[in-house]
Amino acid sequence: MLTARKALWNASRLLENVIAPKSLQVACISTDQQQHGTxxxxxxxxxxxxxxxxxxxxxxxxxxxxxxxxxxxxxxxxxxxxxxxxxxxxxxxxxxxxxxxxxxxxxxxxxxxxxxxxxxxxxxxxxxxxTYMVPWSKIQRAPKEGGVYELASFQMRPGGPAVWGPAFEAAVSAHSAVGYALPVGVFHSEFGPTNRMHVLWWYEGADQRAASRHKAHGDPRVVAAVRESVTYLVSQQNKLMFPTPFSPSK
The missing domain is CATH 3.30.70.100 (Alpha-Beta Plaits)
Structure with a gap:
């Protein structure tokens, strides 16, 4: 029975990928990530x-x-x-x-x-x-101990990833692709405030974070991606955090 259900689910996903508009495909991808249970x-x-x-x-x-x-x-x-x-x-x-x-x-x-x-x-x-981890992210370990972490939380407009998913991914990728920051993980809320995204970033230190942000603000690739994403943004909150001695993530 479980095998049959899985085959039916995969078949329905394949059909939706063929006939669904792009916005609906994004929503389906987000749902598939949650099927793993984690x-x-x-x-x-x-x-x-x-x-x-x-x-x-x-x-x-x-x-x-x-x-x-x-x-x-x-x-x-x-x-x-x-x-x-x-x-x-x-x-x-x-x-x-x-x-x-x-x-x-x-x-x-x-x-x-x-x-x-x-x-x-x-x-x-x-x-x-x-929270669930978004499909295009994975947990990344810091390259060394002694750094700082930034939890950036974004309250997005109602509608979910089907509305703002690609723009948000592009904004995060623009920062990480050129090495401005390391995304430890990107998460989408399930219970708690809805339409909320969290990005957990790692930096070598608070001063390095400030310098990286300054460079990113002058990078036209980042500016263009962020400008598109913020059209869907309601509010944002940032926290700079230090790992405790007993934290697995140092």
Whole structure:
């Protein structure tokens, strides 16, 4: 039965690629990416200012209790664009896997007693967002440790990738193709604000990021691509972040 369904799905995709207009093809490609099941949960925690150091120290000591249940992609401390915040990304293969992880954590006495009971009073808020990686992106590791990461979040106009997908891809590619920045990953929101895109960039340092941005703003290839993309842009937010000592992405 599963084989037959897969064959039918592939046949329908092939037919749509032949007869569908270009805008609909973009939408189908985005949907196909989600059929793999893998998604990334973005979590942002706001910490009480006087507890920031203590929270990071506790997390450094106890994070192994959490990573025993699912894969941590990266954990960062926000330096610019949000004070006393941490941002982390968790990878899941399916929603059922995540549900199982959350259930297991709720029954893990070590996690609850050694971490949750101590960490939660240190926080002022928590926020999460479910994202998928776009089809034309893949996770890239930083070439070396000691750099900085920029999370650029773009609120796009309603309509999804079928409307603004090609223009957004062109703008990201214009920056990365000539080496202005390394895109660690490009993500499209599923739960949380809709029509939101995230680009996680890596730079050697904050000054190198500033110099690269200055060069990019004078590059006609980048200017042309960005000018097209921003016609679909509603708002944008950037955060510059430093990886924590326990982050898999250094």
């Amino acid at each position: 998604f990334y949960e973005f979590r942002t925690y706001c910490i009480q200012p006087h507890q920031n150091a203590a929270f990071l120290r506790l997390t450094n000591e106890k994070i192994h209790l959490r990573t025993a249940h699912s894969e941590l992609m990266g954990y960062w401390s926000v330096e610019y664009g949000g004070l006393n915040q941490v941002f982390h990304i968790w990878k899941y293969d399916s929603y059922s896997q995540r549900a199982g992880v959350r259930a297991a954590l709720a029954q893990d006495p070590s996690w609850i007693e050694q971490y949750i009971s101590k960490a939660m009073p240190m926080l002022t808020s928590q926020d999460n967002e479910v």
